[in-house]
Amino acid sequence: MVEKAADATARATPTSVAHRVRGLSDRAIAWLFIAPTITLLLAINIFPLIWAIYLSFTNYRANRPNAPVQNVGLSNYERVLTDPDIWQAMQATAHFVFWTILLQTVIGFTLAYLIDRKFRGHAFWTTLILIPMMLSPAVVGNFWRFLYEPQIGLFAYAVSLVTGIPTADIQMLGNVSLAPWAIIIVDTWMWTPYVMLICLAGLRSIPDYIYEAAEVDRASAWRQFWSITVPMALPFIMLAVLFRGIENFKMFDMVTLLTGGGPGSITEVASITLKRAAFESWATGRASAFAIVLFVAVFGLANIYVKALNKVKQR
């Protein structure tokens, strides 16, 4: 039946096309298939990267496209790397990335471990936990802004109920020391399910016979957790950390919607500083240099991270 269909298709192919395809080697056909992907990759990723590297050595301004472009050497990099404001933005980014990853990994793995127990209704709870991840960041940002409202927000009301502090004093987005944590809470709420999903895949991939063998050897639940569960789920946890780390370095939408970088510039992460340099000061060359600095940092870290991941997988 299948052969007949194949014969029919072969007969229906115009002779000119059949001759052309017959003349191609397997390698050529493989290249033909991946050529569109490679072309897209070059156009969307590689070309802008090379263009940004070029722009970072010039005084180009995107709002003056006809002005002569001059080579300024390393001065854009010098400015980026000696500017205390950009340095502060880097620290804000580091604070945000560190705490979000730590909280998301700990809570995500704990949730995955609990869901993996396969209790009654675990599928329902899994779906419920995954909902924040499916929402648009724009929706989540606006939604949490209302929750954080000191007068009408549910968050302020709940905190007030527990601690006894008046709701008017719980200024999550207006207080210098609370605003960074407000963003961390929202990002953790939204992306912990993603980490949980990856950890759950890791936990489900551990074969049951390993636990059975450990029970025969009278290993305690604590010992099983540290000697079987954690080491075998570690590559998955590391992958989740890598994905979230790269994503959080670029965090822009949530911060813009919640605080816009304020109060003052306390929550101004690197991507917001970059956007201000590129589209408010129109210093395209300097913004490109800053983008390249961030790229090198993430690329370098991803390299050592992949090396560590491979080592863990080989164990």
Next chain:
Amino acid sequence: MTHLVETPRPSRPKRPFFLRRGPMENIATTLIAIGFLMLFQPFLLVLYTYSLVTLLAGTAMFIIVSKFPE
């Protein structure tokens, strides 16, 4: 009575240190880690200034030495 006679293994010519993948990869990794910490530390502006050079050196070195044979 038998005696075990140990014959020395034919030793492979050892590559010089800077052409060995393992140690060079470790040096590159350390450089990247130091550069990364320098970029995000809140203590000294001068460390932040030289972080890109350190990171670039480490990353370029890592790309090159990871092509060396094991």
